[in-house]
Amino acid sequence: MAEMQSSTDTTTVFQRLDGYDWDHDNEFQAALSSILRSASTPEQTAHLTVRARCYYYTRKFRTPVNFEAYQQWLQSQNDSDPEPQPAASSEVAHPPSMGEAPPPASFAEICALIAEGKPIPGIKDIPDTVLEGQGTQAQAPRRKKPWEKDAPAAPTPCWATSN
Numbered sequence: 001m002a003e004m005q006s007s008t009d010t011t012t013v014f015q016r017l018d019g020y021d022w023d024h025d026n027e028f029q030a031a032l033s034s035i036l037r038s039a040s041t042p043e044q045t046a047h048l049t050v051r052a053r054c055y056y057y058t059r060k061f062r063t064p065v066n067f068e069a070y071q072q073w074l075q076s077q078n079d080s081d082p083e084p085q086p087a088a089s090s091e092v093a094h095p096p097s098m099g100e101a102p103p104p105a106s107f108a109e110i111c112a113l114i115a116e117g118k119p120i121p122g123i124k125d126i127p128d129t130v131l132e133g134q135g136t137q138a139q140a141p142r143r144k145k146p147w148e149k150d151a152p153a154a155p156t157p158c159w160a161t162s163n
Contacts, residue, residue, distance in 0.1 A: 010066070014073045017057050017065060028056050034109060038121035050074070 022028055032052050039045040054065040113120050 010069060011073070013063055013065060014070055016063075017053065017070065018074075018077075020053075020057065022053065025056075028052070031056065035121060 032049065035048055035052050036045055039048055050071065051067060054067045054070055057063065058065050110120055119125060
């Protein structure tokens with residue numbers, strides 16, 4: 001019985017999340033435009049939009065939203081509804097083409113993201129690990145320094161030479 005009620009509760013949360021007026025929430029739209037600067041494909045844009053909605057809804061209404069479960073719910077809604085949902089398609093921004101770069105974030109926005117510990121859009125996260133055992137052994141012999149050039153085995157002293 002508890003599982004049935006929990007399923008009903010999550011469906012209600014998903015319906016409220018889906019029915020929320022995202023287009024007129026200025027705070028969400030500002031954050032979303034900042035997030036979508038790093039999107040390069042329409043699929044990535046749609047994914048980031050849904051993820052941002054879940055995060056924002058959880059934060060604003062203090063109602064936890066399971067992102068994976070919400071995606072499954074959306075998929076089941078799309079499978080049963082032959083028309084695409086207008087809310088998702090109306091705010092999907094077109095990513096910039098290869099010739100035009102996204103506008104840079106302001107210095108204040110970047111400082112705020114760093115202070116909050118959030119990733120900066122457009123910056124690739126490279127782990128600071130060292131790969132051990134991946135190097136190769138040198139194949140050529142070590143080159144000698146100029147002062148290490150081959151010298152005669154034993155120089156002949158000047159007094160030993162015959163004139």
